[in-house]
Amino acid sequence: MSVVHQIQPAFTVDDSSLLETDLTTCHLLVLVGAGSFSYVVFEPVENKFLAMKSYRFEPQKAAVAELEMIEQVFDADRLLFTAFRSVLLAFDLSNQTLIPAKFYNSNLKKEYLHLLFPEKMQEAVLTDTIDELEVVNVYGLDKDLVGFLRKEFSTDKVINANTALLRSYVYDRDYQQRDGIVYIEIQQPKVTLTAYAFGRLLCQQEFNFQGGLDIVYYLTNMLRQLNLDEQKAQVKLGGAVTEADALVEELRSFVPQVQWQERLPGFLYIGKMQELPAHYFQNLYALALCV
Template identity: 55%
Template structure:
């Protein structure tokens, strides 16, 4: 007989302002990753983040097992049943590719994706238009998970997490430097590497890693292939990393111009959010740029 248990959040951040706010005027930003489910509540009127929760569970090889964990989160977290004014779903997965907008044809979206990635069972192929970059982000998500979340939230607003990161990076004050600027967004077991030079996107790719040295290898190799020296390029780090972690220590050992990313400017954050390191939940906060 299976053991029933209640899944608990890894982070749960809010204050009295959440109870004092009419949540039907608010936006819910939801980020779904490999073994992670996070969300933030934001007041569009005040451009203020009011709450944040993040759940982690053991990644499964079968997509339905991930869906079952998400269903357990819904059973445990009644805030998700609030009738928010708007809900945005974002999927953080490696199943995506960037296509130049001038060459993009909607009826070929699956072909663009299959040119670089193998087809998976029960997938839905979606697109994000990125006119500021002249690109289209083509991505695939599990059809059952997407259907469940669309039904529960009554929303058709779905994006890829990398699209939000690109919007956040475009606003970085250092993006126009010529010696190379690399952004790293670290999640459990995977990270996203995005490289710019003179304000132009050079590459964006998600990789699997086991140690900080794996991340160092991918960064150094990518920079060198693009003609940049890792000793000169600036590296901005975000995600679930602390200064005393093995990942940070390895990166700091080989990459001398390492620094942290910061939460998106132009928004207010409750005090408990400001107590966290500014690079934590950068990818979740970045979703606000897409609504």
Template identity: 25%
Template structure:
């Protein structure tokens, strides 16, 4: 069994590991890693954030093994939280307007845009702000593993939290249209709002910065978005000195990194992170 240690560990000195009653736990799960954050309900402050990055993209079996090992060995996670939300990060989701949705037909809806693999279940998230549901697939073994290790957890798709939280931010802005890019190590998600309405949510795998630029400009072309006019806000794993940022700066005139959500408070250690890092973990509390 491999030794799993967090590559990022930000734990406030005042945090008491055995006092979980007033805390909410958020966990992000992907084949590339596991991260979690904790917010205190009394003062609305995030004071724990840890992240485990796997050296390679894990198999389903190894991912389940890693989840079980971390949940049992991490002194914080094994405390047994009552309020837990798990965010599933994969590319297998699709949005359906409430007006068209019939849960008895969820498999057929999903198969319009996605392929259902053997041993996958289709789960349903409600997106109140955009009056839609998000259907997503999860392997049955992974789902059972999460239920065993976190029996009180609510399991949702990462794009559900992303769309809902960005909608709340976007509706308070004066911009007529804006694109948000959630950039991860091997894929990115594009969310496009126009007149405070969601126009697009899609994701693309990429291996190189050239791939990234191609898919982004292709999406802009399909939506008739002018790169030199649209505002683009960045979140996720991206730095100004990266090749991806250089491409963005080359084609897009108005770029900024997303600001930290002022609705919440943050420990000094978490504030040391760039504001756009771990956006999902530090904003899912707005909509769950």
């Protein structure tokens, strides 16, 4: 007999404006990760985020088990069945690789991905074109999971979560640093490192980690491979971490100039969202750049 888990949101942020708004004019932006399901309600006329909710559960080894947990989120959250203007599905649990647009051949998308990652059963290989960076993001998703969510939300809008992150960094005033800048996005147990110099994307890599020293190693190795000066390159940290976390202390012991990422500019946030640290849920808010 299967075990039924009581799903409760880890974060819930909204106010009366949600009830006062015609949600059929809003976009629902959904982010699915390993052991997580989050969404934000986005009103496009005012460029305003009206509500956010994030569920956390134990990451499941099998895709079918992950799907069962997400089904329980649907059972618990009736807002997901609202007739929104559109629904965007973003996935943060896939293998991916970035290909320069000028070298990309759509007939070879599977080959690009499987050159780095073994082919999986029931895998759908999808792509996102990021025109502003002149790259194509090639990634693989479980067919059953993406098929279930497409059907439940009646949407064909699917992207990789890192596509949104890549676009969001372009809005940071520091991304054109001549000495280079590395953005660190922490979504335990995974960390994503993205490097730019002179406004040009140099590299994006994902790693599993256990502590701050692992991140220090990955960061140092990336900077050296890209020939960026470890003492001059800027580092910005984002994700659901705080100054009190041990991994942040370990990171600062080797990278004293690390800064927190700022809230994505050009958007309005309800008051309760502004009470959260600015670097929280950047990967979720960034989905508004992909609508």
